[in-house]
Amino acid sequence: MDRNILKYLAPNSLGLPSLHPEARPEAAEDGGQSPTQQYYRSKHQLRRFSMEDMTKRMSLPMDIRLPPEFLKKLQAESPEPCKPLSRMSRRASLSDIGFGKLETYVKLGKLGEGTYATVFKGRSKLTENLVALKEIRLEHEEGAPCTAIREVSLLKNLKHANIVTLHDIIHTDRCLTLVFEYLDSDLKQYLDNCGNLMSMHNVKIFMFQLLRGLAYCHKRKILHRDLKPQNLLINDKGELKLADFGLARAKSVPTKTYSNEVVTLWYRPPDVLLGSTEYSTPIDMWGVGCILFEMATGRPMFPGSTVKEELHLVFRLLGSPTEDTWVGITSNEEFRSYLFPQYRPQPLINHVPRLDTEGIDLLTALLLYESRNRISAEASLTHPYFRPLGESILTLPDTSSVFSLKEVQLQKDPGHRSSVFPQTGRGKNRRQSIF
């Protein structure tokens, strides 16, 4: 029995007497007074179980997702496809195939290195698909990195055509490898590549995909918190996917204050810049506005390098906030301490002349000072700006790409050099962004 029991033979075993004195109020005492406990205990002591039970329970397989085409292949090969597999034999077959094994993937080259992870381009021997392999070192002073824990646990719950797919998780000694679908480019690179002159029709399609992915997250109270062009991956079909959920977390308790140091400065809303820590889904929406501007003009909207400069750029364009546009701002100490000059709001159309009236309207609704007044991702999807994309795009299943509709097609970007999409393997200055 002992072999199977998690046991460290530590002293001080049964009792838990060692809590810091002041951290020990009533809990231990009132814990003892459960009405039903007695019942459970006596029942429990009668229970006997076998060694076999134990081994079975210890070998539960990890939750592994198979791509649908692969399942088809599996079924085709299996002599009795309808016969249900027992848990043990299913596990055996999955690992026989190669899921959860590092040997299954061939490393093709390093894409980048971050503080806690290294990302490689790779290929799956099973499906021949390209993958991104993110190797995370688990041995750290404080154990497994929290960014890895959040990213994996959140992505496992997110299955959407506009969110990067986590195919597999491989645990080797001291290292965790996340296998993501590989997307060749990101929005930043895409903009560079088309000479910062995108077709306005494509802007609309990218924008819709961004909002679609974000609405899916927000409905689950997951904030991205670090939206920027580098985190929006784009493949050769023009599918846009949100990546890098290391800073995201399930927003289950909005009363919790978050760090206000998470969003990249250029896409950070002014309320967060002024130190607000009570934030919710609208913090992502400001960044969406900045990205719309950037796609339509080819340049970042507020490229400030300090908090002060960032705020100054915002106020200079959108006008200094007043009690009308931002209740409570005049008594905000931090705001007052900056002593910004008074600016009048400038008409956005002067700065984004290529954007149509509906587009300007959406942009305005995204860039509101009062965070709770900003339009939500879900509501934006039905904004008139997207009407040209048709009705059926609103009822697509979560996992279907917008390009599964005939009527949705990318156009050639006017500023684009040579081919429509960047070819793979240009490699060197590739900005892989899934850190």
Place this chain on the structure above:
Amino acid sequence: MSVLSDSGFEEDFHSPSPSSTLRLISRLQVDAEKYPLLADWQLHLDYDETCFTIQKHSEKQFLTRNCLAQQPQVNAEARCKLVSWLIAVHRHFKLSFESCCLAVNIMDRFLGTTAVASDCFQLLGVTSLLIASKQVEVCFPRIRQLLSLCSGAFSREQLCNLECLVLLRLGFRLAAPTLAFFLHHYVLMVCHSLRQDPSLYSRLPQEVSTNHDKTQDSLQDSLGQSQELSTNCQSSQDLSSHPGPQQSQTKESGDGTNNVQHLVLAERCRCLARRICELSLADYAFNHYPPSVTAQSAVRLALELLGVGHPPPQVCVPLEGPHLALWEVRDSERELVQGCTENLRLLVSLNQAALQALVDL
């Protein structure tokens, strides 16, 4: 009273002119950090309903019923001790209730997969708390601090190894809908109801005196015995402690002050329900119920203890949207919620000292 002046409530209670109502509202915004419910209230509830549906649906994948069934050494009593200790530890580190609930869920699910010796059960507790706070918090406790709470019984290496093992056994499935999430949702619904129908709490003073059930009577008996209060409840206590005459005065004065009253009541409901939830967390019997059911039952019981009973049927009808669901339980769940509420009532009566301070007006 001095606390009231700080938050701007006191003077506005006395001067319900339109301008002061305006001022009050802007003050309320300033006070958002002090009154967490208020902060949420101000955010539009865009996704609340959808999110609730999604979480309610996914809680089924994270249930921990019978998680001790196969454990050779860990039993319900040991679990109760450990969870009570974890509740104290999460307060000590000022972690959110969310982290605490998630830690217990992680621990329970791990117990369902792996036999754990009693001498490393505590290690499993702190490891689960570490993982939960890494998932939820901005700042999580340091391993050194957690180990010192176990007075050096375990090493860093042991904790890190167990952390990896837990993550792998659970397949990194950590996004479990928690008691804290559902509690928050139902309290917001209460807030809605109270705001839309002030008669629910304007009836309050009379009902408090007539509507005592056994539990509350016994609670009243031990009045004042316990000073225990969670830090989170401090502000609402201060608010709710102002005398009766003034309360009735506020009821007559315009919308602005009603605004405050329903928030005060909802805030007290939140504190009490949270405390009830904490008690239930430590009791293995409540693993039987999905967190949404326990949370809903806790909120119902809290309202009852505070003297806000069920609204009469005609009150339900004109209310639209989410708040209806609190009072109208789906048939499939009715028995479960009723059973859970009764069990909670029993649990509360056994632990009345700890709750008394939250019930007193």
